Amino acid sequence: MTVNISEITPVPSLFSPVFLGKIELANRIVMAPITRVRAGSSGIPGDLMVEYYRQRASVGMIITEGTYPDHASQGYVGEPGIATGEQAAGWQRVFEAVHAEGGRIVLQIMHAGRGTHPDINGGRRVLAPSAIAIDNKTFTEKGDQPYPVPEAMTTAEIRAALEDFVTAARRAIEAGADGVEIHGANGYLLQEFLSPAANQRTDEYGGSPQNRARFVVEVVTAVAQAVGAERVGLRISPEVDLGDVFETDRDDVLATYGTLMDQLRPLGLAYLSVLHAEPGGDLVQELRRRFDGKLIVNSGPFGGQTTREQALHQIEADHADAVVVGRALIANPDLVERWQGGHPENEPRPELFYGPGAEGYTDYPFLEAA
Numbered sequence: 001m002t003v004n005i006s007e008i009t010p011v012p013s014l015f016s017p018v019f020l021g022k023i024e025l026a027n028r029i030v031m032a033p034i035t036r037v038r039a040g041s042s043g044i045p046g047d048l049m050v051e052y053y054r055q056r057a058s059v060g061m062i063i064t065e066g067t068y069p070d071h072a073s074q075g076y077v078g079e080p081g082i083a084t085g086e087q088a089a090g091w092q093r094v095f096e097a098v099h100a101e102g103g104r105i106v107l108q109i110m111h112a113g114r115g116t117h118p119d120i121n122g123g124r125r126v127l128a129p130s131a132i133a134i135d136n137k138t139f140t141e142k143g144d145q146p147y148p149v150p151e152a153m154t155t156a157e158i159r160a161a162l163e164d165f166v167t168a169a170r171r172a173i174e175a176g177a178d179g180v181e182i183h184g185a186n187g188y189l190l191q192e193f194l195s196p197a198a199n200q201r202t203d204e205y206g207g208s209p210q211n212r213a214r215f216v217v218e219v220v221t222a223v224a225q226a227v228g229a230e231r232v233g234l235r236i237s238p239e240v241d242l243g244d245v246f247e248t249d250r251d252d253v254l255a256t257y258g259t260l261m262d263q264l265r266p267l268g269l270a271y272l273s274v275l276h277a278e279p280g281g282d283l284v285q286e287l288r289r290r291f292d293g294k295l296i297v298n299s300g301p302f303g304g305q306t307t308r309e310q311a312l313h314q315i316e317a318d319h320a321d322a323v324v325v326g327r328a329l330i331a332n333p334d335l336v337e338r339w340q341g342g343h344p345e346n347e348p349r350p351e352l353f354y355g356p357g358a359e360g361y362t363d364y365p366f367l368e369a370a
C-alpha cells in the first residue's frame, strides 16, 4: 500500500499553531516590529501604547517596536526604552494587556549604533564599529539633520553594549515578555558590525567574515545564557540596503551570515527572523538550513506591503514557519480574522505612521465597525 505523506502529516497553514522555542503561537501571523514613536520624551510606554498592542493581540505573536537598551542607543525621538525600571514597568502593562487577550509578545531590543544623533539620544555620544557616518539625514528634536560621524567603539565599549543588551533582556523577561528579539537588521549597530562598509576595524571585531560576525554571536549568546535561548530570537536583513550597510557582494554575505548561523545553531534559539526580498530564494533558505531552527520571514519594503496571498504562499510553499507582517497590521488590528475570512482591509495612512497621537494608531476600525 502506498501512503500519501500529506494524508498523515497535515500541511501547516497560516492559521495553524506553531511553537517558536517555548512560545506557543495560535497562528503563524507575526506582527512585525514597527517603530511608532508614541512613547514621549520619557520613553515609557503609556495608555496609548497599551491599547495599540492590546488591539493586535490576536496575531500569533507580536514583536514590539525597536526599543533602546540604554539611552545612548536611542534611534528615534519618541522611541520607547527599556533602559530604566520605569520604562520596564510601562512595558509590563503592555505585556499584561496582550496576555489578558490570550496573545504572545516579545520585545525587540534595538541599539541604533550610528543611526542616531545627539539631538535624539539626549546629547550622548554616538558609537559604532568605525567612524563612518551614514550619508543621509535623520529627524531630530531640532528638525532634520545629517547623521553625525560616530566614534569607533573601544573594546570596553563593545563589552558595555553587550551588557546593555543582556540587562535589557532580563528586564523584559522580568516584566513578563514571552521573549526578546535582538535587532540585527536594518543597518543598526549589529548589522553595522556585520557590514564590510560600516565596519572597517582592524581588531578581532573587523576584517574577515568571522570577525565581523563576532559581536552578533557574542550578544546573542550572552542574552541566550541570561534569559534562555528558547526565549530569544534574532532579526537579520542580509542585502537590505538600509543605513548604508551596502551588503552587495553575495559571496561575502553568505560567508558572513553563514558563519553567524553556524555559531548560533548550537544555542537552540526560539527563532531566526529574516527580512529579504526573496524569502524562498537561495540565500535565505541556505541560512535556514545552517540555522536549523524556526524561521520567520518578511519580504520587506520592496514593492508594496505584505499581502494575504504572499503570506499564505510563504507557509504553503514552506519558505518559513511563520510570516512577519507590518503595515497591514498597522491598519487592521483584527487582521487575522480578516485574512481568515477573506474580508476587506483598511488602508494604512503612512503620514500617521510616526506621530504623537491616537490618530492613525488606535483608531483603525475593527471588522464589525468597518
Ligand SMILES: Cc1cc2nc3c(=O)[nH]c(=O)nc-3n(C[C@H](O)[C@H](O)[C@H](O)COP(=O)(O)O)c2cc1C
Pocket (backbone or CB within 6 Å): 032, 033, 034, 035, 036, 065, 066, 108, 183, 185, 186, 235, 275, 298, 299, 300, 301, 304, 305, 306, 324, 325, 326, 327, 328, 353, 354
Ligand atoms: C513605520 C515603520 C516602522 C518600522 N520599524 C521597525 C523597527 O522598529 N524594527 C524593525 O526591525 N523593523 C521595522 N520596520 C520594518 C518592518 O518590520 C517590516 O519589515 C516592513 O514594514 C515590511 O513589512 P510589510 O510589507 O509587511 O509592512 C518598520 C517599518 C515601518 C513601515
